[in-house]
Amino acid sequence: MAELTPLDEKLAEVLGLAQAAQQATKQVAGMEGAEAFKADLDRMSDQAAQTEQRTDAYIDTLEGRKTAIREKARETKSEAVDMMKTYLEGEEEALDGFEFLSMAEAGELCHWEIVQVIAFTTEDAAVKDLADWAVGVQREHVEGVRRAYLDLAAEEAKEMTSA
Template identity: 35%
Template sequence: MADKEMIQEKIGEALGLEKAAQKAVEQLDSRGLLEPEHVKKLSKMKDEAGKQEQQMEELVEELTDSDGFDSSTIEEKAAETADKASKMMEAYLGEDPDTQEALEFLCLAEGGEVVHYEVLASVAKDVKNKKFGTRIRAILKQEKGHLNFCTKLAKSNAASA
């Protein structure tokens, strides 16, 4: 059986990564690192991340009632993770990044989200609220799609360079 604290931590990390993904698309676009055709496509992904963030926040409220989770612990972990992800982006991109590096970072970020949702899906049986597993699996499916999409963009961009 998974430890309640670990589940709360992973929920917070997943929530923080959702926030960071949206911020990353905005920052990469504002820095001119994304081509106009990428921005249009990535905007849809950013909107989906916003919806996923909202779903996770609603889920946290439900889990506070059904499973006695501590929403402040989850929110703190989410803020910490979002901050770490932003710092990772800056370190990854360095001083003079290009479009390819920006797209590859988005792939890295989406991969991180997939892993966190895979972990949450694997411990869903240990959560009383059955909506948890259903919602996590639905978000995981979308995240796998986001990773596939980012990978295609990075490959296409590299091929046309």
């Protein structure tokens, strides 16, 4: 298998995480009490698909390494999906779903910031442009998930006090 650079490995990870994020947002959208957040979750899922496409289009330009990068991305995706299944096993409520998404989206932001710093430092303009865009998208995702779990927590509290 081709020798990957540290940046190649990070690109594989963000690609795998973007694939897993599409699955996670869809899963949470189907949980109890998620109706009010359906539009946000759909947008997050669309943006994850866009992130996947843009990242993969760049990887496609890396002759000799793209197959190995995509292979590693598949591993990352399956690890992330396994984590989701473990965390959400037996859970039905959207609040639990958003707790999981808070970790998943923060993880995506972390990985894209790492890509951004490496690309900036190595003066890789194409990857830096992609990372600048993706970091902005991920900050919105982290903030959107936070709004959702705080809303759901407030609802939960209201139900407790009116019981």
